[in-house]
Amino acid sequence: MPLYRDEAVVLRTHKLGEADRIVTMLSRQHGKIRAVAKGVRRTASKFGARLEPFMVADVQLYEGRSLDIITQAESLASYGADISADYGCYTAASAMVETADKITDDDGSLQQYLLLVGALRSLARREHGPSVTLDSYLLRSLSIAGWAPSFVDCAVTGEPGPHTYFVPQLGGVVADSVAPPGAARLDPATVSLLGALLSGDWTTVDTASDLSRNQASGVVAAYTQFHLERGLRSLQHVDRRA
């Protein structure tokens, strides 16, 4: 398979040599791809603009020894301009693509691809606030990866909820009887918001108070950092005021 073609969303780029870039993409069928785009940093480049982060493109690649080489790219959706026009959206999208970069591998996950494209589209169209869109993305992305948190039943005993103690290490909310000393106790409205973020109940999310949103963001960040082991660098730069 020396030459292949796939749809991919650009996660990040690194400068290479004089005018090239290494482009990291999450593709629909081939998982995460790292490929060289030659000459894209030159202003005369024909496809440099199509290989910026947050762009969805139909790419043709040639299999190389260590890195593949991008031979063609056609734009399918261009979210970069709309996202970078709002600083809050930009920081949220950066955290999304960094998560996707860390959570996916070469095997591929169609669900992760569709989730990321959907989240970027939602940010670009300003459907919901950037902060809640990011939190919802993080919870769902971790769920697809096998780390689905529980926000109703106890994550340890399975005892039906609602519960208010949250322990990232135990996988979500836990019953009072099994909550370790020092466990964070959440407001019931925050627990409800977290469940809504995970299930995509946007009516509940959009009507939540600022206090619940802030508390939920802290919980999601702690849960994500715990499961990804290596911290997300972009998470500390997310503009939560937006």
Added chain:
Amino acid sequence: MYEGIVQELIDELGRLPGIGPKSAQRIAFHILQTETFDVRRLAEVLLEVREKVRFCTICGNVSEQETCSICRDPRRSHTTICVVEEAKDVVAIERTREFRGLYHVLGGAISPIDGIGPDDLRIRELMQRLGDGTVTEVIIATDPNLEGEATATYLTRLLVQPNLRVSRLASGLPVGGDLEYADEVTLGRAFEGRRTVEA
């Protein structure tokens, strides 16, 4: 692997950006084999550049003195500041001979994924320069890529002040190119930034 000092030279050259092992080896052998190559002069220049060159305390451009030649030049307009990412962008704009104001070098662009936030750039220094009210226009000339655009968005939000005009460099079609070969993003920008032609 070569022996001793030759390998050391190849390794040191290979640490430079854009120079891989093969290029490092080629440069090392050029230095060794070419009689006309003045190694002493190269070594002196490398030492000199580290000792003499520093960053301008006003704009952040490279300079051999405390302030750079542009900031010291009394003929330049002190009412306009052009904000760029890197010192090499100053040279690129100077080549146009279109701009006669001052510069401000940010030292990069906001890139959360690389851990670079607004506090890691020289944004605070820019705000201090605008404090006395002398500057009436800020031209944001960050790179026309995602990080550059996001940095421009951040700066625009920060620079909302009375009596201060904030503008962004236009982007669009390269001079000498064919329209049919332009990608849709660039062409879209060109349409967005079109200007009225006056008779």
